[in-house]
Amino acid sequence: MKTFRFRLTAIMMTLIFISVLAAGVALGQVFKEVHINALEENMVREIKLLQTHFPFMKTQGDRETVIKYYTEKATELEELTDSRTTFILRDGTVIGDSEHNASKMDNHLNREEITSITEGTTPYGHSIRTSETLGDKMLYIALPVTSSDGNFDGYIRLSMSLKAVEEGLGRGWFLMFITLIILFVLVAFVCYRVGKSLTSPIEHITKVANQISKLDYDARVKFNRDDEIGQLGKAINGMADSLQTQLKMIRDSEDLVQSVMSNMTGGIIMIDATQNIAVLNKESERMLGIEQHRVMGRPYHELKKRHYELTKLIESSIDHRDRIHEEVRLYTPEELIVGLDGVPMFENDGSYRGMLFLLQDITAIRRLENIRSEFVANVSHELKTPVAAVKGFAETLLSGAVKDEETVRSFLQIIYDEGDRLNRLIGDILELSKIESKRSNLDCSPVHLHSFFDMVIGTLSNEAEKKQIRLLVDVPNELFMEADEDKLKQIFLNLISNGINYTLEGGQVKIQASIDKNEGEEKIVFQISDTGIGIPKADLPRVFERFYRVDKGRSRNSGGTGLGLSIVKHLVELHHGTLMVESELGTGTTFTVVLPLLQEHADEE
CATH class of the missing domain: 3.30.450.20 (PAS domain)
Structure with a gap:
């Protein structure tokens, strides 16, 4: 002191x-x-x-x-x-x-x-x-x-x-130094007295602080003063009182970090400088098919027994202490495609702490990429067919090999039909792309359904008459709904045209509409039933996929693009509705569309 x-x-x-x-x-x-x-x-x-x-x-x-x-x-x-x-x-x-x-x-x-x-x-x-x-x-x-x-x-x-x-300045400096000497003497005396009065309470505070640092949280400063020393004593006591709370907060923070680690969608593996597994979260357990308590604190090489390729990548990254970005296949026992990202960890002083690895399950992403590749391949294939037909018949006509006027007309009709089919295919692809990219918005307005279906049936009547197919409409005259009329027309044109295409001559296609009140929410249920060839049960889950055809030869001959039902599905979902299908081979098919009477977003606006 x-x-x-x-x-x-x-x-x-x-x-x-x-x-x-x-x-x-x-x-x-x-x-x-x-x-x-x-x-x-x-x-x-x-x-x-x-x-x-x-x-x-x-x-x-x-x-x-x-x-x-x-x-x-x-x-x-x-x-x-x-x-x-x-x-x-x-x-x-x-x-x-x-x-x-x-x-x-x-x-x-x-x-x-x-x-x-x-x-x-x-x-x-x-x-x-x-x-x-x-x-x-x-x-x-x-x-x-x-x-x-x-x-x-x-x-x-x-x-x-x-x-x-x-x-003059010299005289001022002389007076200033004389003043300093006098002040020094006074300050030395005053400071000594003040320091002496501070020594005892500070000694006591120091003793209490040392006790608290040794985890003795019952130690307290025993004097009461109103000056700064007293405030310091109160602060020491407050610190002792709050230490338990602080320790609890630390434990809660650790629990929060553990909860975050446990609920991360990606796997985390930390391997320390001694090449032992220091951190491994639940997602890593799931991906690797291992239990945390069996590998924590143990060398990472033990993973080699189950995941040899993954362990070799980790080993290479640790040896070079360098970043890594790779993909690896895991079998646990189902196959997973995992993105592996590794980064070395260093302290501020440059000392090496270990490697941190992030495992991201990208199986679904790769599956989507495969679907995209298949879509591109299907588009290419579908485009090549009409283009090849147009080119082939056009070359035949240009070569002058066909002299018969009726044959020429037949060739030109084929070229026209294939061009029309190509135009429909391109239109459907663009429409599907627009819908899937969320660039297609609803422009809702009241729709009188009876008049609406009269207009739809009028559009398809010629197509139905060619095959002597009856089009039956059972829609109440007073029924209205809120929807995007153009998109609603696209839905039912595709479904009814699909029924006409797959129904034999002399059959029928029936359109029904009714109101369904369920839990206070009004919905309209549409059913489009045909007496066509039907769909095998094995194919029912896939009929809404792009370019999927149950009868590929018949679909192509009917002029279908293979995208109609996929477009219908997206447009129904855009209206916050549902789409279902039931079918029996040789009996017919029924598509059920359930749409809300009023659109939610229209109410919000």
């Missing part, structure tokens, strides 16, 4: 010394600047008086006479103004000086007080420097002067020694 008192005294004395010294320097600088500014203003006034009342002699006469005259006048002026006086012509030639032989003085045109005037930076020239002729630090003030009679055109310069200013 004695050391503390001495340190406190030294700190306070140092602070006072620095404060007084800084104040003294600042005041000295202010005193010096104020004094110099006053001298400058006084000297400028004196030069202006000389300009008005001084008897100037012509400077174009005999040089020696001119120098003698102005030197005598300069000497007289120095006695009156207590300032060294110098007469300088415009070209910088000195023609008179009160303290030096003007004929031996060099040209003054480049002197600072003259150049500041000639460059136009100040109305009068001033500078502070050591005089080359006198050896003292001098204040120089110069002013351009042109006599009214034209006898003199040049500069009058007054200079004054700053020795008096320096002497």
Whole structure:
């Protein structure tokens, strides 16, 4: 505690010394600047008086006479103004000086007080420097002067020694040091007394703090004071009271981190610097088919028994202490495609902590990529077929091999049909792409369903008449719903046209609509039933896939693109509805579309 008192005294004395010294320097600088500014203003006034009342002699006469005259006048002026006086012509030639032989003085045109005037930076020239002729630090003030009679055109310069200013500052410094010594003595006494009064409570606080650091949370500061020491004691007691809470928060944070690790969608594996498994979360357990408690703290090489390829990648990354980004297949026992990302961990000081690996199950992503590839292949195949037909028949016609007009007409009809099919295929692909990319928005409005289906049936009537298929509509006349009419038309045109295409001649396609109230929510149930060839049960789950055909030959002959039902499914979901299918071979197929009477987003708007 004695050391503390001495340190406190030294700190306070140092602070006072620095404060007084800084104040003294600042005041000295202010005193010096104020004094110099006053001298400058006084000297400028004196030069202006000389300009008005001084008897100037012509400077174009005999040089020696001119120098003698102005030197005598300069000497007289120095006695009156207590300032060294110098007469300088415009070209910088000195023609008179009160303290030096003007004929031996060099040209003054480049002197600072003259150049500041000639460059136009100040109305009068001033500078502070050591005089080359006198050896003292001098204040120089110069002013351009042109006599009214034209006898003199040049500069009058007054200079004054700053020795008096320096002497004043010296006296100020002397007084400041005397004051510092007195203050030091007083501060030393006061600090000693203050330090002594602080020693006892601080010793007690130190003892309590040491007890708390040794996990003795019952230790408390026993005195009550209202000053800063008392506040410190209360803070120590508060710290002891809150330590248990802080420890609980730490445990809760650890539990939160553990919960995050457990619920991450990606697997985490940390292998420490000793090549043991330090962290392994639940997702890693699932992907690797292992149990955490069996591998924690054990060498990672034990994974090689089940996952050889994964272990080799981890081993290579650890050996090189480098980042890794690879894909690996795991069998647990089902096949998983896992993205493996590894990164080395280093402390701030550069020491190696181990490797952190992230395992991401990308099986679904790769499956989607395969589906996309298959889609591209199917599109290419579907496009090639009509293009090849058009090209083949066109080449035959161009070669002139066909002379029969009826055959030519037949070929042209095929070319037209294939072109029409190609146009429908491209249109369906674009529409499906637009819907799947979420760029197709609903433009809802009230739809009178009876009139709506009259319009749809009118569109398909010619197609049905060609096959003598009856189109039956059972829709209540008063039934309205809210929907995007264009997209609703697209749904039912596809479904009804699909029924016509797969129904034999003389069959029928029936459209029914009814309201279903379930739990207060009104929905409309549409059923499109045909008496067609039906769909095998094995194919029912896949009929809404793109380009999937139950009877590929019949579909192509009917002009179908294989995308209609897929478009229907997306449009129904866009209306927040559901689509179902039931079918029996040789009996027929029924598509059921359930749509809400009112669209939710329309209410929100």
